[in-house]
Amino acid sequence: MLDALSYPFFQKALAAGVMVGALCGYYGVFVVQRGLSFLGDGLAHAAFGGVALALLLGVTPLWVALPFAVVVALGITYLRQRTDLGADTSIGIFFAVSAALGVLFLGLRNTYTVDPFAYLFGSILGVSTADLWTVAALVLFAALLVPGTWRLLAYATFDSELARSDRVGVRALDYLLAVMVAVTVVVSVKVVGVVLVASYLIIPAATARLLSPTLFRMTVTSVVLGLLGSVAGLWISYAAEVPSGATVVLTQAAVFAVTAVLTRRRHGA
Amino acid sequence: MTTHPTTSAAPLSVRDLTVAYRDTPVLRGVTLDVPAGRLCAIVGPNGAGKSTLLKAVLGLVPRAAGTVRFFGGDLARARRRLGYVPQRGSVDWDFPTSALDVVTMGLYGRLGWIRRPGRREREDALACLDRVGLADLAHRQISQLSGGQQQRVFLARALAQDAELYFMDEPFAGVDVPTERAILDVLRDLRGRGRTVVVVHHDLDTVREYFDRVTLLNVEVIATGDVDTTFTPANLRRAYGDRMAFLDAPAPGSALRAAPLPGAADD
Numbered sequence: 001m002l003d004a005l006s007y008p009f010f011q012k013a014l015a016a017g018v019m020v021g022a023l024c025g026y027y028g029v030f031v032v033q034r035g036l037s038f039l040g041d042g043l044a045h046a047a048f049g050g051v052a053l054a055l056l057l058g059v060t061p062l063w064v065a066l067p068f069a070v071v072v073a074l075g076i077t078y079l080r081q082r083t084d085l086g087a088d089t090s091i092g093i094f095f096a097v098s099a100a101l102g103v104l105f106l107g108l109r110n111t112y113t114v115d116p117f118a119y120l121f122g123s124i125l126g127v128s129t130a131d132l133w134t135v136a137a138l139v140l141f142a143a144l145l146v147p148g149t150w151r152l153l154a155y156a157t158f159d160s161e162l163a164r165s166d167r168v169g170v171r172a173l174d175y176l177l178a179v180m181v182a183v184t185v186v187v188s189v190k191v192v193g194v195v196l197v198a199s200y201l202i203i204p205a206a207t208a209r210l211l212s213p214t215l216f217r218m219t220v221t222s223v224v225l226g227l228l229g230s231v232a233g234l235w236i237s238y239a240a241e242v243p244s245g246a247t248v249v250l251t252q253a254a255v256f257a258v259t260a261v262l263t264r265r266r267h268g269a
Numbered sequence: 270m271t272t273h274p275t276t277s278a279a280p281l282s283v284r285d286l287t288v289a290y291r292d293t294p295v296l297r298g299v300t301l302d303v304p305a306g307r308l309c310a311i312v313g314p315n316g317a318g319k320s321t322l323l324k325a326v327l328g329l330v331p332r333a334a335g336t337v338r339f340f341g342g343d344l345a346r347a348r349r350r351l352g353y354v355p356q357r358g359s360v361d362w363d364f365p366t367s368a369l370d371v372v373t374m375g376l377y378g379r380l381g382w383i384r385r386p387g388r389r390e391r392e393d394a395l396a397c398l399d400r401v402g403l404a405d406l407a408h409r410q411i412s413q414l415s416g417g418q419q420q421r422v423f424l425a426r427a428l429a430q431d432a433e434l435y436f437m438d439e440p441f442a443g444v445d446v447p448t449e450r451a452i453l454d455v456l457r458d459l460r461g462r463g464r465t466v467v468v469v470h471h472d473l474d475t476v477r478e479y480f481d482r483v484t485l486l487n488v489e490v491i492a493t494g495d496v497d498t499t500f501t502p503a504n505l506r507r508a509y510g511d512r513m514a515f516l517d518a519p520a521p522g523s524a525l526r527a528a529p530l531p532g533a534a535d536d
Contacts, residue, residue, distance in 0.1 A: 033364070033365075147385070151374075151377055151385065151386075152377060154366075154374075155374045155377050157364075158360075158361070158364050158366060158371075158374065159355075159359070159360050159361065159364075161324075161329055161355065161359070162353070162355055162360065162374075163374075163377075163378075164329055165327055165329060165351075165353040165355075166353075166374075166375060166377060166378030166379075166430075167348050167378040168377060168378055209365065212365055213365055213367065213410040214365050214366055214367055214370060214410070215364070215365050215366055215370075217365075218365050
């Protein structure tokens with residue numbers, strides 16, 4: 001089975017899986033603790049809209065999907081902060097608009113190819129060297145943000161009003177988190193696809209939540225689970241010759257299910 | 270713990286503060302002065318705007334009109350000298366965090382984006398937990414603490430912030446007797462060190478015993494001043510309206526209690 005490592009496409013897929021898995025594990029923690037799981041879905045559809053636009057224009061999908069999803073993330077956050085609408089409503093509006101634009105762009109393109117399908121369900125064959133460098137740069141940027149922002153994000157997630165009373169820039173952090181989740185979702189779409197990326201974002205964090213008494217432990221656990229789940233899933237998908245995105249998500253879901261069963265008594269259910 | 274130099278300006282001076290949700294005023298023309306080194310209660314019926322007053326003063330809800338001065342300056346300059354203890358029920362106690370973390374988080378605003386809490390901050394936080402009798406529970410997840418213990422975690426947090434002017438929202442609500450004593454000890458200790466504490470309070474029975482000053486609030490300020498001269502049956506009747514009707518002729522110094530007991534969360 002180790003012969004898989006000799007294939008450049010698998011090396012690239014694995015490298016992407018490790019980086020993207022860790023990134024999802026990290027931001028998934030804040031998404032889960034803030035009750036924003038739907039945000040992953042909304043931004044995935046924004047990514048879909050962006051990819052469709054890129055295919056229409058004939059340019060590299062990542063370079064359109066990234067700004068597209070970031071703009072949507074900023075729009076969702078703006079609506080949440082400036083109106084009385086709930087997060088689910090704000091996300092739901094952008095969700096539908098992005099998906100509609102995606103379908104429209106694909107329709108205008110007139111020639112259906114396999115490309116959109118690869119983005120809907122992910123494709124390990126589709127990770128190019130250029131993609132890998134882009135993902136590496138974004139993960140490095142995210143990693144550099146961690147020391148300065150983790151504590152403050154944690155505080156604002158625990159109680160935003162309390163954090164504001166202590167002069168924590170809660171609004172700026174909300175925008176930062178939304179933008180970074182958008183970036184995370186877009187780069188993850190390569191590996192697991194638009195349809196599955198929301199689960200990919202939240203399952204490691206949800207599993208970590210069951211195992212962790214503090215947010216710090218939850219974060220470390222979630223990053224490790226996101227990373228390992230991606231590696232294990234990719235390997236299984238290679239060995240069993242089944243689609244990679246689905247296998248990764250199902251592998252993580254299996255770990256979650258086992259954890260949920262094993263920890264159920266501790267929480268007095 | 271460092272001591273701050275006291276300035277001559279009043280710790281808190283509120284002028285004509287009005288807060289509205291949509292078009293309905295929640296607070297109207299509130300004018301209030303809080304002198305240094307006093308324990309000040311804010312009492313009033315449910316929906317009187319007591320919690321909103323604290324939040325508006327601290328800039329947590331928008332003000333429609335009015336000015337708020339701290340130590341003669343504005344909020345931005347005074348923030349470091351202020352401490353806030355929210356209602357216990359406003360926080361998600363199932364959040365995965367320890368008692369020590371909650372206390373340490375109170376220091377994040379001071380540390381900013383770059384500095385991280387080090388050994389000194391942790392030792393300070395532990396000492397403050399010790400002062401409220403929770404040293405043994407420092408690493409316990411907050412969901413596993415009793416209501417009284419949770420309130421004392423908040424108190425330790427406030428102590429760690431080492432502020433000059435504290436705002437506490439219903440710290441005595443729903444706590445056990447040891448916690449009530451612990452809170453009172455801390456309040457008196459703070460006063461002894463020249464600190465000022467503004468407390469939203471619901472138990473009219475204990476106002477005279479616990480506080481030096483009182484503000485009776487019901488959307489507007491009904492009366493404000495020293496407890497002896499302000500906490501009178503006539504003022505209480507004006508603040509609580511019909512709910513105080515049965516108190517028409519209380520004997521001086523007798524227990525005053527509003528019915529129904531306004532112990533539930535404000536606003």
